[in-house]
Amino acid sequence: MKSKIAIAFENCKKENRPALITYTVAGDNTKNNSLKILNKISKHADILECGFPHNTPIADGGQIQGSSHRALKNGIKLKDVFQIVKKFKKINPSKPLILMGYFNLIYQSGESNFLNNCKKSGVDGLIIVDLPYPENKNFAKKCKKKGITFIQLLSPTTSKDRMRKIIKDSHEMLYYISMLSTTGGKLKVSPKKILKNYNKIKRINPKKNLVIGFGITDKTISSLKSANGLVVGSMLCKIITNSLKMRQNPVTKLDKVVYNLKRKII
Amino acid sequence: MNLKIKKGVPLIDQHDKNFMYGGKFGGNFIPETLKKPIDDLTKLFSKLRKDKKFLKDRDFYFKNYIGAPTPFIKLEKLTDYLGGAQIYAKVVSEANGGAHKIYNATVHCLIAKKAGKKFIVGDTGAGYAGKMLSMAAKKFGLKCKIFMGAKDIKRQRPNVEAMRKNGAEIVPVTTGSQTLVDAVSECMRYWVANCDTTHMCVGSTVGPNIFVKICAWSTAQISRELMIQVKDEFGKIPKKIKLLNCVGGGSSAMGFWNEFMDTDAEFIGIEAGGPKNSKLHAAPLTNGSKIGILHGSAQYVIQDSEGQIGRTESISAGLDYPGISSLHCFLKDTKRAKYTCASDEEALKAYQLVSKFENISPSLEPSHAFAEAIKLAPKLKSSEIIIVNSCGDSLKDKDIIKQKLGSYVR
Ligand SMILES: Cc1ncc(COP(=O)(O)O)c(C=O)c1O
Numbered sequence: 001m002k003s004k005i006a007i008a009f010e011n012c013k014k015e016n017r018p019a020l021i022t023y024t025v026a027g028d029n030t031k032n033n034s035l036k037i038l039n040k041i042s043k044h045a046d047i048l049e050c051g052f053p054h055n056t057p058i059a060d061g062g063q064i065q066g067s068s069h070r071a072l073k074n075g076i077k078l079k080d081v082f083q084i085v086k087k088f089k090k091i092n093p094s095k096p097l098i099l100m101g102y103f104n105l106i107y108q109s110g111e112s113n114f115l116n117n118c119k120k121s122g123v124d125g126l127i128i129v130d131l132p133y134p135e136n137k138n139f140a141k142k143c144k145k146k147g148i149t150f151i152q153l154l155s156p157t158t159s160k161d162r163m164r165k166i167i168k169d170s171h172e173m174l175y176y177i178s179m180l181s182t183t184g185g186k187l188k189v190s191p192k193k194i195l196k197n198y199n200k201i202k203r204i205n206p207k208k209n210l211v212i213g214f215g216i217t218d219k220t221i222s223s224l225k226s227a228n229g230l231v232v233g234s235m236l237c238k239i240i241t242n243s244l245k246m247r248q249n250p251v252t253k254l255d256k257v258v259y260n261l262k263r264k265i266i
Numbered sequence: 267m268n269l270k271i272k273k274g275v276p277l278i279d280q281h282d283k284n285f286m287y288g289g290k291f292g293g294n295f296i297p298e299t300l301k302k303p304i305d306d307l308t309k310l311f312s313k314l315r316k317d318k319k320f321l322k323d324r325d326f327y328f329k330n331y332i333g334a335p336t337p338f339i340k341l342e343k344l345t346d347y348l349g350g351a352q353i354y355a356k357v358v359s360e361a362n363g364g365a366h367k368i369y370n371a372t373v374h375c376l377i378a379k380k381a382g383k384k385f386i387v388g389d390t391g392a393g394y395a396g397k398m399l400s401m402a403a404k405k406f407g408l409k410c411k412i413f414m415g416a417k418d419i420k421r422q423r424p425n426v427e428a429m430r431k432n433g434a435e436i437v438p439v440t441t442g443s444q445t446l447v448d449a450v451s452e453c454m455r456y457w458v459a460n461c462d463t464t465h466m467c468v469g470s471t472v473g474p475n476i477f478v479k480i481c482a483w484s485t486a487q488i489s490r491e492l493m494i495q496v497k498d499e500f501g502k503i504p505k506k507i508k509l510l511n512c513v514g515g516g517s518s519a520m521g522f523w524n525e526f527m528d529t530d531a532e533f534i535g536i537e538a539g540g541p542k543n544s545k546l547h548a549a550p551l552t553n554g555s556k557i558g559i560l561h562g563s564a565q566y567v568i569q570d571s572e573g574q575i576g577r578t579e580s581i582s583a584g585l586d587y588p589g590i591s592s593l594h595c596f597l598k599d600t601k602r603a604k605y606t607c608a609s610d611e612e613a614l615k616a617y618q619l620v621s622k623f624e625n626i627s628p629s630l631e632p633s634h635a636f637a638e639a640i641k642l643a644p645k646l647k648s649s650e651i652i653i654v655n656s657c658g659d660s661l662k663d664k665d666i667i668k669q670k671l672g673s674y675v676r
Pocket of ligand 1: 365366391392393394395469470471512513514515516517518519583584585629631632657658659
């Protein structure tokens with residue numbers, strides 16, 4: 001059976017456009033609002049990434065740290081994250097949702113227990129920032145057995161040889177980190193160069209759905225639209241920060257922003 | 267499964283193919299972007315540590331720049347006062363810069379030069395790691411950036427001033443608890459974004475495996491010297507000898523113990539117990555914290571049941587860290603070393619007592635180890651030996667000591 005993630009990519013290909021992938025943090029700025037946000041933006045986004053926050057993230061920039069901080073301050077726990085996913089999936093059963101976070105939370109809850117909770121709540125995929133290849137081989141296999149997509153990351157520092165190995169062991173979706181940066185950095189590499197690297201990776205196995213993330217905003221998204229998918233994260237976290245500052249409703253604000261992002265890639 | 271240490275193999279090399287000690291501590295839990303720089307550094311270091319020319323350079327700088335050997339002295343008055351075991355100190359605070367952090371900093375600069383890097387970044391808590399890195403960077407012509415928690419910048423002023431004088435850029439870290447744990451995170455994030463041009467130095471035996479290795483390999487100089495000094499003093503290694511060392515990340519203790527690994531010497535690590543009446547502390551080994559992942563490495567770490575890293579508290583900025591080196595976790599589980607803790611108050615008292623009786627004045631970090639020596643010595647026979655690593659000088663803690671005790675004597 002095809003995964004919901006694979007189907008989402010197929011649908012986008014039919015429309016000749018990249019998948020729009022959003023990243024927001026579960027519990028930001030409240031549990032309720034983060035669910036409302038997911039429900040709203042899923043009208044425009046093709047795949048939703050949802051962060052489960054950690055208080056010592058070693059690869060996130062200020063914006064996502066800020067979102068995680070807000071969520072943790074509100075007392076978000078893993079069980080709440082799964083609740084949010086479950087409620088979201090009840091309304092949007094076919095929309096793929098990917099959880100993203102750091103390994104310690106999985107380690108503490110136990111890999112199998114964590115994956116069971118993923119399955120029960122309807123999680124489609126996982127991105128674990130600090131569990132690289134080949135250390136992630138066993139965990140990735142466990143995911144596969146449960147029908148959950150484990151998304152491998154590739155970076156500009158990944159050697160060609162290593163890329164081949166990672167891609168060979170990967171599931172249907174791969175994530176290319178556009179540049180050397182934490183999340184939320186300014187795009188310091190030209191879109192042309194990013195796409196050149198992207199195409200090199202695609203050539204290794206054209207069948208894999210390859211998405212680009214890091215540094216993508218409404219300003220840069222259209223220049224990368226030949227990719228299979230584009231991830232926008234920090235920009236959305238920043239919007240939440242700003243709308244809270246200006247006492248605006250982050251839900252309606254994000255709805256508009258994601259709608260606009262979508263318009264730029266169709 | 268009973269974990270065992272192998273004899274005759276350097277402790278830092280006793281890991282499996284995933285760089286884990288005892289199958290459960292250490293490793294490389296890092297973002298993909300850091301895989302290659304860490305891989306490159308791992309290869310370079312394994313080459314350099316076998317390279318005669320590199321070792322000659324290292325020894326040259328250890329001797330002529332850092333100052334080897336640092337003194338080994340008997341604390342006669344303290345021994346008399348306490349009655350019981352004979353107390354000695356290895357005065358590592360006499361090393362250039364005033365602490366053991368200079369060994370790691372110097373080696374990292376030598377490696378950075380070999381790697382062709384022009385920039386070096388590092389974290390610091392007490393400010394020693396930062397001060398030493400800024401010193402060594404200046405000496406070797408590298409541009410230096412130091413990440414330091416805003417709280418630590420306030421409480422460790424003398425070291426901050428030293429860094430500035432050495433021309434380092436100090437980046438205040440204002441996230442989280444604004445202490446060492448946040449400084450290390452921020453430094454790692456910076457490295458993720460700049461690993462193509464910049465070398466990273468982790469200030470202790472923590473972080474991804476290669477940093478644990480380089481640091482312990484560097485501070486091992488302390489026990490190489492001590493081994494000779496002990497044999498000079500006693501004619502051999504005494505039967506009943508205890509090596510006491512404070513542990514924050516654990517670099518000072520690893521260096522102090524390394525050469526004695528296969529001997530009968532007893533190792534006691536002293537963690538920061540925090541304020542007497544507080545639930546907060548920085549003693550994951552003493553207080554039975556669970557294994558978790560912090561800064562790319564699996565270790566006993568203070569955390570909640572979900573895996574969020576816990577808050578710590580200690581009067582000593584250098585020990586105020588929720589985790590502990592994977593090497594110390596391994597030493598604990600193999601029962602090769604024992605761990606205990608001293609409270610803020612006990613450390614202050616120990617500082618006071620040692621400074622009053624002796625010509626040395628330990629900073630608040632080694633004062634934790636002295637506190638344990640003061641507790642232990644009266645219970646032991648006069649044939650027994652206690653050696654404390656006095657790895658820092660109280661000068662940097664002048665403000666804190668004045669505030670807590672009313673006056674500062676050195
Ligand atoms: C004087 C001194 N001792 C001990 C430590 C603790 O670190 P480690 O356990 O790595 O030696 C520090 C850290 O800053 C320090 O400055």
